Amino acid sequence: MVILPNKSNCSHVVSAKTIMYHGCMINKSKPIVSISDFVMKFGTTTVIDSLSFEIQKGETFGLLGSNGSGKTTIIRALLGIYSPTSGSLLVGDKPFSVDGAIKLGYLPEERGLYKKEKVIDAMVYFGQLKGMQKSEARQWSLDYLERVELGDKAKTSIDKLSGGQQQKVQLGVTVMNNPDLLILDEPTKGFDPVNRRLLMDIIEEHQRKGTTVIFVSHHMEEVERLCDRVILLKDGNKAAYGSIEAIRKEYDNKTLDELFIEIYGHKESDV
Amino acid sequence: MYNLSTVIKFEIMRTIKRKSFWIVVASFPIILALVATVIFFSNKSTGQAIQDVQNESFSIGYTDKSNLIDSDLTDKLSAKPISDKASGVSQVQSGSLDAYIYYPSSISSQQVEVYGQDVGIFKNSRYNAVATTLLTESVSSTVDDDIKQVLGGNVDFDSTTYRNGEVSDAIKELIAPGIFLVLFYFLIAVFANQMLNSTIEEKENRVIEMLLTTIEARTLIIGKIISLVLLGFIQGTLILLPGLIGYFALGSQLSLPSIDLSSIPLDPERILIGFIIFSISFIMFTGLLVAIGAAVPTAKEAGQFFGIVMTFIFGPLYAAPLFISAPDSPVVQTLTYFPLTAPIPLMLRNAVGNLSLMEAIIGTVILLITTAVIIRMAVRIFQFGALEYSRKLSLKEIFGRKA
Numbered sequence: 001m002v003i004l005p006n007k008s009n010c011s012h013v014v015s016a017k018t019i020m021y022h023g024c025m026i027n028k029s030k031p032i033v034s035i036s037d038f039v040m041k042f043g044t045t046t047v048i049d050s051l052s053f054e055i056q057k058g059e060t061f062g063l064l065g066s067n068g069s070g071k072t073t074i075i076r077a078l079l080g081i082y083s084p085t086s087g088s089l090l091v092g093d094k095p096f097s098v099d100g101a102i103k104l105g106y107l108p109e110e111r112g113l114y115k116k117e118k119v120i121d122a123m124v125y126f127g128q129l130k131g132m133q134k135s136e137a138r139q140w141s142l143d144y145l146e147r148v149e150l151g152d153k154a155k156t157s158i159d160k161l162s163g164g165q166q167q168k169v170q171l172g173v174t175v176m177n178n179p180d181l182l183i184l185d186e187p188t189k190g191f192d193p194v195n196r197r198l199l200m201d202i203i204e205e206h207q208r209k210g211t212t213v214i215f216v217s218h219h220m221e222e223v224e225r226l227c228d229r230v231i232l233l234k235d236g237n238k239a240a241y242g243s244i245e246a247i248r249k250e251y252d253n254k255t256l257d258e259l260f261i262e263i264y265g266h267k268e269s270d271v
Numbered sequence: 272m273y274n275l276s277t278v279i280k281f282e283i284m285r286t287i288k289r290k291s292f293w294i295v296v297a298s299f300p301i302i303l304a305l306v307a308t309v310i311f312f313s314n315k316s317t318g319q320a321i322q323d324v325q326n327e328s329f330s331i332g333y334t335d336k337s338n339l340i341d342s343d344l345t346d347k348l349s350a351k352p353i354s355d356k357a358s359g360v361s362q363v364q365s366g367s368l369d370a371y372i373y374y375p376s377s378i379s380s381q382q383v384e385v386y387g388q389d390v391g392i393f394k395n396s397r398y399n400a401v402a403t404t405l406l407t408e409s410v411s412s413t414v415d416d417d418i419k420q421v422l423g424g425n426v427d428f429d430s431t432t433y434r435n436g437e438v439s440d441a442i443k444e445l446i447a448p449g450i451f452l453v454l455f456y457f458l459i460a461v462f463a464n465q466m467l468n469s470t471i472e473e474k475e476n477r478v479i480e481m482l483l484t485t486i487e488a489r490t491l492i493i494g495k496i497i498s499l500v501l502l503g504f505i506q507g508t509l510i511l512l513p514g515l516i517g518y519f520a521l522g523s524q525l526s527l528p529s530i531d532l533s534s535i536p537l538d539p540e541r542i543l544i545g546f547i548i549f550s551i552s553f554i555m556f557t558g559l560l561v562a563i564g565a566a567v568p569t570a571k572e573a574g575q576f577f578g579i580v581m582t583f584i585f586g587p588l589y590a591a592p593l594f595i596s597a598p599d600s601p602v603v604q605t606l607t608y609f610p611l612t613a614p615i616p617l618m619l620r621n622a623v624g625n626l627s628l629m630e631a632i633i634g635t636v637i638l639l640i641t642t643a644v645i646i647r648m649a650v651r652i653f654q655f656g657a658l659e660y661s662r663k664l665s666l667k668e669i670f671g672r673k674a
Contacts, residue, residue: 079484081654098486099273106484112477117285128277129485173481 030093032057032102032181032212033078038087040073040236047073049236050087055229060203060213062223062244064256065233066264071216072109074233075185079106091181103130105179105206109186109216111170115159119145119169122158123176130177137176144172148198167195175202182206185216200226220256230256232263239263274486278494279501286465286502295461296509303514329369331401332359336376341409348401360386372402440536441624448541449622451549455614458503459556459584465502466560467573469495470653474568488654492561496646499557544621544631551635552614555642556584559611562649566656583611591619598625607634610641 033055040048047070055061065071076082078089080096089095092102114122120141127137145151148168150161158166167190175182184203188196203213203226217223223230224244232240232247240247240263244256251259286292331350333340345352350372353359359371363386370388375381383406387398411419420426432439470492473479482491563576587594587606594603594616607616607630617634620626626634 076480081480081483096484098484104484106481108480110477110480114285114472114478115476116289116472121285125277125281126481126485128281129274129482 030057031055032092033061033214034088034090034093035074035078036088038074038077038089039085040070040077040082041085047236048077051233051237052087053231053238053241055212055214057212058210059228060207060215060226062227062230063214063216063233064218064220064223064230064260069233070236071233072185075106075108075183075214075216079104079183098129102181103177103179105174105177105182105211107170107174107184107187109189113158113166113170113173116157118155118157119150119161120154123169123173126173127176132177140176141172144176145169148172163190164192164195167191168198171195171199171202175206178209179206179211181212181214183214183216186218187215188217188219188222220260224256232260234263272490272493275490275494275497278486278491279498282469282495282498283502283505286498287505292502292506296506299510300513329397331370331372332362332368333372333374333405334359335374337374337378339378339409340374340405341412344405344408344412348405350405356384363387370398370401372398372405374406378406443534444536444538444541444624445622446535447537448545448618451545452615452618452622454507455549455552455618456585458507458553461506462499462503463556463560463577463581466499466557467564467577468570469499470561470564471567471570471573474565474656475570483654489650492558492565492646492650492653495561496554496557496649499561500554503553540628541621541624544626544628544635545618547635548614548617548621548631548638551638551642552618555610555638555645556580556614558642558645558649562645562652565649565653580611584614587612587615587619590616594619595623595625608637610637613638 031054035054036052038048038051039046051070051074063071063074073082077084078091078096091104092100094100096102096104114125117125120138123141123144124134124137127140128134132140142151142154145154148171150165150168153161153165158169161169174184182203184199187199187203191199200222203215207213207226213226215223215227227244229243230240230247231238240250240259242250247259248254248256251262254262328349331348332353333345333350334353334356353362353371356373359368359373362368363371366388371386373384373386375383383402385398385402387395389395390397411422414422432441473482559580563580564573567573567576590602590606593600594606597603598620603616603620606612607620613634617626617631617638621631
């Protein structure tokens with residue numbers, strides 16, 4: 001085993017087959033996500049051009065890129081919402097399916113809930129869709145709502161909640177099935193500082209449990225803090241791919257912020 | 272079909288919990304009761320008013336060139352004969368007479384002229400009422416009761432028709448299979464908007480992406496269609512049940528006309544065909560409206576397509592007499608076999624008994640294939656249109672994209 005240099009606030013212990021991360025053994029031999037030769041075209045526009053990368057089980061992976069670089073397209077194709085033009089996108093060892101073995105928690109960039117429904121009804125519905133028993137989903141939801149100080153809002157319709165309260169409910173729905181793979185697409189977008197803190201706590205909790213996290217973000221500080229490895233997309237392909245340390249070394253130990261500006265140019269760094 | 276039952280339960284429960292569902296259920300009996308009450312009081316007040324007018328004493332003059340008016344009757348009304356029309360009209364104009372009636376020499380070719388003081392829209396009708404009563408009563412007194420009945424159109428008929436040597440009643444035979452036509456019309460009229468909006472809600476709430484990672488689009492759409500069909504039956508039952516209970520429990524006390532259910536002929540073949548066509552048609556239009564909802568970004572835009580669909584569904588009703596009198600005409604045949612117009616002609620022709628078994632089978636197969644295609648299309652549109660939050664999908668996009 002080799003002890004890697006510290007990456008921000010955590011240490012890694014690596015062997016040929018496993019990574020020790022936050023006390024969890026990560027199986028390195030079998031990637032949880034494998035994308036190979038992925039091409040995505042919309043009409044005559046090629047959004048993703050022969051992209052290949054893997055995400056290891058248990059790691060937190062950053063998917064970075066400027067606006068329109070294809071981050072959300074990759075996630076949507078990975079989850080079967082878009083059909084790829086060509087290539088293979090596997091979750092586990094097969095294309096993602098809702099009834100597959102790997103439990104998914106997905107916080108999409110475009111997010112919302114059934115606004116006319118009561119908080120508890122919407123949460124229980126999604127819990128059931130994610131494979132939980134009704135009673136289990138109900139109990140989990142009530143406990144979660146207590147935790148995020150929304151215990152008294154369980155029977156309130158969602159449209160009566162403030163934006164911040166709705167974000168908390170959305171987060172709960174995302175993680176309520178204790179996912180194996182947590183995909184967070186621009187998770188802090190529109191979040192107030194309190195909910196951003198809650199989100200970070202939740203991500204860290206799941207990291208400790210060994211959940212694989214795919215983190216799509218423009219906030220380089222958060223990426224550096226949370227992610228083991230990242231991929232930076234440019235023009236539908238990878239501009240950089242690997243551990244944050246390795247990428248920084250390659251770019252003269254620049255911070256990710258500086259790196260982002262160098263790759264995408266000043267105009268796009270304000271995203 | 273992983274999670275299908277969860278979707279169906281959720282869709283049904285959340286609709287049933289809505290106030291709008293119960294408002295629709297409650298509004299039908301309330302509206303019917305209000306209409307019945309208005310008609311009842313309107314009829315009563317009209318009849319009463321005419322009676323009051325006839326009983327009211329006012330001065331009448333008349334000229335009888337027809338020689339039909341019975342002088343005994345005019346005496347009872349204290350109506351005074353006036354020799355010429357100009358004098359009668361003049362007396363009314365001067366106010367010395369309330370009304371003047373001029374009966375011309377030929378009632379069949381000339382009009383009876385009535386002149387009177389203006390005493391308001393409703394009370395002015397008393398003059399015509401008196402003129403009519405005088406004439407009909409005078410003529411009636413000259414003929415016997417049978418002729419009176421014939422002239423009054425009050426003759427009762429009892430018809431018996433035979434088919435293959437057996438007594439048959441085309442009107443009564445229409446009732447059982449015709450119920451499906453009425454039910455179809457009613458359910459589409461009440462539910463069409465809800466069907467159209469069932470997928471728009473997800474789109475407007477930006478909930479689709481989360482849904483598509485927990486459930487297949489096919490399962491969601493089929494779940495929605497099944498729940499809408501079930502909700503249609505639930506709402507239909509809730510609306511009809513109180514009426515039926517009220518009829519059988521209170522019918523005799525309210526003097527409602529009695530219906531002898533045992534006298535309604537039940538033709539199992541026509542009832543079965545009616546049920547099958549009704550069921551497939553309802554599912555087909557549910558699928559079509561769900562598909563339209565999935566293709567457009569907002570309820571407002573969906574509304575533009577609503578009228579087109581309704582025209583296809585109910586437009587054939589304008590040709591209803593043709594379906595009965597000329598079932599083999601090209602227009603009827605075209606409407607019967609064109610999938611979007613087929614339900615009404617098929618159900619109506621089945622009800623009146625001019626839809627052959629072969630036509631029913633062909634029509635059913637056409638509807639089945641169309642329903643399958645529409646549901647497939649709805650799933651495809653939902654998949655591709657789900658993330659189009661601000662524009663509607665073009666046909667090229669729907670059919671051009673790789674599945």
